[in-house]
Amino acid sequence: xxxxxxxxxxxxxxxxxxxxxxxxxxxxxxxxxxxxxxxxxxxxxxxxxxxxxxxxxxxxxxxxxxxxxxxxxxxxxxxxxxxxxxxxxxxxxxxxxxxxxxxxxxxxxxxxxxxxxxxxxxxxxxxxxxxxxxxxxxxxxxxxxxxxxxxxxxxxxxxxxxxxxxxxxxxxxxxxxxxxxxxxxxxxxxxxxxxxxxxxxxxxxxxxxxxxxxxxxxxxxxxxxxxxxxxxxxxxxxxxxxxxxxxxxxxxxxxxxxxxxxxxxxxxxxxxxxxxxxxxxxxxxxxxxxxxxxxxxxxxxxxxxxxxxxxxxxxxxxxxxxxxxxxxxxxxxxxxxxxxxxxxxxxxxxxxxxxxxxxxxxxxxxxxxxxxxxxxxxxxxx
Numbered sequence: 001x002x003x004x005x006x007x008x009x010x011x012x013x014x015x016x017x018x019x020x021x022x023x024x025x026x027x028x029x030x031x032x033x034x035x036x037x038x039x040x041x042x043x044x045x046x047x048x049x050x051x052x053x054x055x056x057x058x059x060x061x062x063x064x065x066x067x068x069x070x071x072x073x074x075x076x077x078x079x080x081x082x083x084x085x086x087x088x089x090x091x092x093x094x095x096x097x098x099x100x101x102x103x104x105x106x107x108x109x110x111x112x113x114x115x116x117x118x119x120x121x122x123x124x125x126x127x128x129x130x131x132x133x134x135x136x137x138x139x140x141x142x143x144x145x146x147x148x149x150x151x152x153x154x155x156x157x158x159x160x161x162x163x164x165x166x167x168x169x170x171x172x173x174x175x176x177x178x179x180x181x182x183x184x185x186x187x188x189x190x191x192x193x194x195x196x197x198x199x200x201x202x203x204x205x206x207x208x209x210x211x212x213x214x215x216x217x218x219x220x221x222x223x224x225x226x227x228x229x230x231x232x233x234x235x236x237x238x239x240x241x242x243x244x245x246x247x248x249x250x251x252x253x254x255x256x257x258x259x260x261x262x263x264x265x266x267x268x269x270x271x272x273x274x275x276x277x278x279x280x281x282x283x284x285x286x287x288x289x290x291x292x293x294x295x296x297x298x299x300x301x302x303x304x305x306x307x308x309x310x311x312x313x314x315x316x317x318x319x320x321x322x323x324x325x326x327x328x329x330x331x332x333x334x335x336x337x338x339x340x341x342x343x344x345x346x347x348x349x350x351x352x353x354x355x356x357x358x359x360x361x362x363x364x365x366x367x368x369x370x371x372x373x374x375x376x377x378x379x380x381x382x
Contacts, residue, residue, distance in 0.1 A: 029065075030060070030081075030101035030104060031107045032060050032061070032105050032165075033078075033163045033164060033165030034108070034165035034168065035058065035060055035111045036058070036112045036114070036149075036151050037059075037088065037111065038057040038058075038116065038150050039056065039057070039114060039120070055086055055123065056091070056123075057084050057151065058082065058083065058085060058087075059150065059154045059155075060103065061078055061080050061164050062078065063078050064077055077157075078157070080154060080155065082151060083098070088127075089130070105137050109166060109168060109169045111142070111186070112153050113144070113150060114151070115146055116149075119223055121223040124219075124222050124224075128186075128189070131186050132186075137186070139186050140187060142169065142184065142185055143185065143201055144168065144201065144213065145204065145224065146204050146205075147204070152206040153206045156206055156207075156210065158210060164211070167211065168204075178245070178246060179237040179242070179244075179245075180214045180234060181202045181214050181233055182233060184200070184202060189201060198221075198336055200216040200217070200236065200336045202216055202217075203216055203228075215228050215229050216228045216232075218328070218334055218336060219334070220332060220333065220334035226332050228328075232327065234320070235321040235324035236336065238317065239281055239283075239321060239324075240338055241266040243285075245260070246264075247261070248287075248317065250312050250313065250316055252312060258290040259287050259288070260288045260290045261285050261287040262286060262376070265283070266284075267281075268342045272350060276364070277343075277350060278366045278368065280367075280369075280370065281367060281368070281369050281370070282370045285372070285373050286374040287373070288375070306375050310375055313373040314373045321371070322369050329362065329367070339365060340355075340358050
């Protein structure tokens with residue numbers, strides 16, 4: 001009986017005395033949507049402050065929960081806080097003296113890195129080291145590099161979605177409709193940096209009233225070495241077999257031809273030929289003829305015309321891919337198209353000979369491109 005009473009008392013204590021000792025009310029939380037990281041000052045010598053060296057300017061944006069609950073009501077839809085500090089979490093802790101809300105990073109959607117941060121290997125490595133160590137920011141958070149200051153991007157309020165992080169998440173989903181940029185998360189970038197010290201990260205460009213994400217920043221040896229444009233990024237996605245949908249435009253007999261890619265497959269083969277590594281990239285695609293010309297004398301059902309259009313598409317895509325490869329090999333010298341990864345997985349006998357000198361070998365690899373295009377459908381009008 002005594003034993004039963006003790007069990008009942010313990011059970012009641014568990015029920016009545018258990019509580020959440022560190023709970024924070026939702027109204028007291030700042031749900032950080034996006035983080036902007038810039039170099040403080042001119043990016044040169046660190047400026048000495050009372051609290052030490054403040055190397056970064058960190059900008060946080062979070063939604064106004066009260067405005068969301070009331071459906072707007074004329075209140076600001078978001079808040080922006082910015083301060084200087086040694087790293088992201090140093091600044092977030094310091095901002096408790098200026099904000100009555102506790103910062104919460106569990107819903108963070110995007111991290112925007114300023115151009116000056118990316119161009120310096122030390123600051124770039126410091127930021128990614130912090131992102132790798134922390135448990136507060138998830139691996140699926142998107143990463144972007146701003147052409148300019150990250151703070152400028154944060155301060156723009158897109159008309160369609162005022163909360164920057166949510167807006168960028170929506171843009172990332174547009175990958176299924178366009179290949180003008182390749183969404184990357186922390187979890188995508190870190191393995192690439194560890195393996196080859198290089199990566200492609202989406203470029204974000206602030207304009208007067210909107211944010212544009214297109215092209216990519218090329219990272220080599222942990223620093224930004226240049227940019228790829230929208231078409232060049234599309235070429236990289238063809239090489240890496242990531243294109244799911246894309247429109248290709250060309251001109252034939254003063255008519256604009258619009259070809260919509262519905263499926264694409266890229267395969268690589270490699271060998272040593274005359275003492276040189278030769279890698280063949282074969283891209284096969286099929287798609288739909290979206291636009292030709294109304295009342296034209298030429299019938300797009302004509303097999304000769306279809307073969308001609310397919311050949312024009314093949315030449316256009318091949319020339320774009322070859323131009324992009326040349327730029328990556330000769331100008332950037334960064335293997336962001338996965339040639340080394342392919343050799344290490346499928347041609348280990350070749351890779352074992354060159355892996356220690358791959359940074360010097362990659363620019364000299366002979367990469368040959370072959371493109372095959374197929375027009376599967378011509379639409380509802382011939």
